[in-house]
Amino acid sequence: MSGAAKMRKKGKAPTQKGKLNTVLATAGRPCGEDSYPVNQSVERASTILFPTYEEFVREDKEFVYGRFGTRSHKALSDSISELEGGKQTQLMPSGLSAITTCLLALTQQDSHVLVTDSCYDPVRSICDRFLTKYGIKTEYYDPRIGSQIVDLIRPETTAILCESPGSLTFEVQDIASIVSEAQKYDVPVLVDNTWSAGYFYQPLAAGASVSIQSVTKYIGGHADCLMGSATCNDTALAAKINRTSRQLGHNVSADDAYLAHRGIRSLGARLKVHEANALQLADWLAQQPEVTSVLHPARVDHPDHELWKRDFSGSSGLFGFVLAPCSEENLAHFCNALDYFGMGYSWGGFESLLIPCPVARCRSAVPWREQGHLMRIHAGLEDADDLVNDLDQAFGQIRPA
Template sequence: MKDAQKDTILNHAGRDPRANHGIVNPPVYHCSTVLFPTLAELEESDRNPFEGVHYGRMGTPTSQAFEEAITRLEGGYKTVHAASGLNAIATALLSFTKAGDHVLITDSAYGPTRRFANDTLTPYGVEVEYFDPTIGAGIASLLKPNTSVVFLESPGSLTFEIQDIPAISAAAKTVGAKVLIDNTWATPLLLQPLRLGADVSIHSATKYIVGHADAMLGAIVCADEESWLKVKKTATRTGACAGPDDIFLGLRGLRTLSVRLKQHQENALALAGWLEKRPEVTRILHPAHPDFPGHALWKRDFAGSSGLFSVVIKAVPKTALAAMLDHLELFGMGYSWGGFESLILPTRPAAIRTATRWDDPGIVLRLHAGLEDVGDLIRDLDSAFKRLNDAL
């Protein structure tokens, strides 16, 4: 169905029961070697290794089903799967950079993205420069003739700045730079950056797409054939691929992504509304919050919000913070997000910024609103604040 809506695509893309004995879900192909019955077919596959099934690392019917579904959702040309979100980011950056290039990366980027850029791209001779995530069309002043990539993450996963994708993309095209964006927070359901001018949309499918905190997976969606070929070749050369069972879990997670995101959004907004009334909280960092600086851009480009946001609380001694966080019953402390479970994590954005300053004296707490009853989540946080205050 060419004009199918996203909820329909979620349930049908990447499935072909008639080709699989009527079985609803694509089978899981555990594959390394692929056999060819004739020399002619072997040689034809060597000439076109990305078509059909050539070798397990390059793709199987399982990975192709996942890639097809993500492509349909994003409105792209084709997708390349990866072993994790960071693997997807690294593969995409390697695909469009070489020694002597200049790369611009948002200062609000995910920490491992910065580490890969600083510790891998820079030693390989790529000039890495960070920019203010709110720069918009002003990024034109930072572009150079050798700028090959502008890397966005909108919103940033700690402080949630929204970037002006159309304005940045228009400027990048004047020097031939590719615009890559980490679109994990929004998923393809809430933001389609390729339609706004980006060339590549990257997902840590580990998070909302898998949705159950039990698999590692990445996806790189390309707007055109040229970009896809570059990414596919890089993935093949570096051995970037996910295990078949993780891909299957990604496909399974896709089928319920829409209904889960609605609950994540509802719970996060309810928590943000409750938290802004707390005397301990000084700021709500949520793009859908009317007072958030990037709210207008979010409203223009996004179809909704997910479950991840931050709050700033007044500075307190570490002993009081520990008293607050150590005895939570429903909120877990741990990295990643996007699963069914609620999480909370103290963060230090000031420690990684280089192009901008994060000078808020408070403590930034990142929360992921899971799928629990929101009243129970509020009671858990209420008890946490009581422990914090008792420890002061």
């Protein structure tokens, strides 16, 4: 029996640091002197009782009140910290609330924030309709700005939000260059790392201050729970984010924490299939006369392919393609003809999705000028040949006879 196996038998965490898939299989497991389940079971609570007055008044209690987390939440947040290569992870009710909370934690009245033009669209609403109420100004920047971000940093800039690859248009950002300029002015860089799931890219290693994920997507992985995470290495920053989340009264259900923790166990295995299926679909789509371009950073024809190769160890299941200009009737005909691709928001679950994305209205720094309909595909875990055949028969419906 290996040393690690003996230790586990005795109820201790493994003593060796394994590779990422091993880490994901072992992270956040319960330990104890007695027998215990392999996964941390659901610990639901609002009130947590303390056995004595002395325990009640102790300052450094790990579990205080259900809203601040139970062992179910800790198992998940410890596991996400391992995944992201960070020290502390704050769980939040959704990916959007994770982004909003980090922005609120890092701003005050009259702050200025720099937000990538390719951000998840609802972030714009937070910035333009909510933060503005407190005098916080948002400036959207070209996702491909790299080190020229320095020209936009002002004395009152308190945060830079990146998302790589960006929502809908899949630009890969040069996080290392942005960080190196931002650090000169002590401006924290936040990265929405949902696309890579933390499995293919770790922004904290590139010097980013916070890596944010919509746990709803690949970590949850089954399209049945909503959650967000923010992971930091800087404990003072983590405390700030934690405080803001508590002040806002956030709560993550223990059941959802359990589901997401169960999801993380199979993250690597699932992502490999998402990756292979997406690449097969992207390569096939690139050859179709109905398609004018494919937006997938792992393809050599993507403008940021070299940057993607530098930073990412793989690609997930989400990419875009531009359908050659056609009538809305034909677009509807194509979408309605699909059998295996569902039409719905979100992504990262086991199922394939395909939606049209009217992207022009969510760009201000870099206008979207492509003709035709931008489509977003999430390649699920179905058989890739079936997915290709499904697209093929749907194109057949709109192909001129």
